[in-house]
Amino acid sequence: xxxxxxxxxxxxxxxxxxxxxxxxxxxxxxxxxxxxxxxxxxxxxxxxxxxxxxxxxxxxxxxxxxxxxxxxxxxxxxxxxxxxxxxxxxxxxxxxxxxxxxxxxxxxxxxxxxxxxxxxxxxxxxxxxxxxxxxxxxxxxxxxxxxxxxxxxxxxxxxxxxxxxxxxxxxxxxxxxxxxxxxxxxxxxxxxxxxxxxxxxxxxxxxxxxxxxxxxxxxxxxxxxxxxxxxxxxxxxxxxxxxxxxxxxxxxxxxxxxxxx
Numbered sequence: 513x514x515x516x517x518x519x520x521x522x523x524x525x526x527x528x529x530x531x532x533x534x535x536x537x538x539x540x541x542x543x544x545x546x547x548x549x550x551x552x553x554x555x556x557x558x559x560x561x562x563x564x565x566x567x568x569x570x571x572x573x574x575x576x577x578x579x580x581x582x583x584x585x586x587x588x589x590x591x592x593x594x595x596x597x598x599x600x601x602x603x604x605x606x607x608x609x610x611x612x613x614x615x616x617x618x619x620x621x622x623x624x625x626x627x628x629x630x631x632x633x634x635x636x637x638x639x640x641x642x643x644x645x646x647x648x649x650x651x652x653x654x655x656x657x658x659x660x661x662x663x664x665x666x667x668x669x670x671x672x673x674x675x676x677x678x679x680x681x682x683x684x685x686x687x688x689x690x691x692x693x694x695x696x697x698x699x700x701x702x703x704x705x706x707x708x709x710x711x712x713x714x715x716x717x718x719x720x721x722x723x724x725x726x727x728x729x730x731x732x733x734x735x736x737x738x739x740x741x742x743x744x745x746x747x748x749x750x751x752x753x754x755x756x757x758x759x760x761x762x763x764x765x766x767x768x769x770x771x772x773x
Contacts, residue, residue: 541681
């Protein structure tokens with residue numbers, strides 16, 4: 513059985529957004545242990561990660577539905593090389609802004625094995641278990657807030673003829689917003705899923721950074737929706753799935769190639 517490409521419309525603000533399943537991708541931004549899990553970088557630094565943990569369940573439901581509809585899922589992970597060679601010069605903003613979080617420090621993972629803060633291929637930069645990538649998903653490391661900076665993301669999207677991005681993850685006003693802005697500059701349409709994004713910075717302020725980012729994104733860079741609207745739009749119907757044609761007798765039917773590959 514294969515899923516037919518189809519067009520669907522997602523309720524959003526300031527207006528609904530129409531997209532094609534074969535030209536849309538879900539971008540999962542930095543849903544990794546350093547930001548969302550006990551023992552990760554944020555929690556060690558005293559940042560309350562409960563708002564990030566709260567988006568895990570709706571994000572998991574959205575990803576499952578997207579995969580079933582044939583929409584590719586691309587994970588971004590913030591992580592530096594073990595020798596810290598990609599953090600920038602000693603006076604660079606990237607390095608200086610990460611110093612208070614003790615980037616590169618050796619720490620134990622919850623199971624006691626050695627790990628390092630925000631370093632690639634460690635527990636700290638693994639995606640949280642509940643959102644673990646599936647076979648066929650794309651996983652890309654980045655070393656700056658934007659997922660497009662010196663990464664393979666744009667090439668991967670162009671190869672699939674993607675023009676619309678559904679963006680989830682953390683944190684909203686830093687890596688999510690940076691990635692959406694860069695996507696807009698490259699003419700991708702971005703749909704940001706509000707209840708699948710989280711921002712602990714300014715969470716106790718009269719006007720939170722989450723609210724401020726959503727206002728700016730809605731006005732200038734993206735469309736805003738919620739996971740319920742996306743799941744409903746993605747949900748497969750019987751007419752969306754067709755039997756793959758059988759090959760000649762005694763021969764195996766040829767494999768169907770993914771659209772855009």
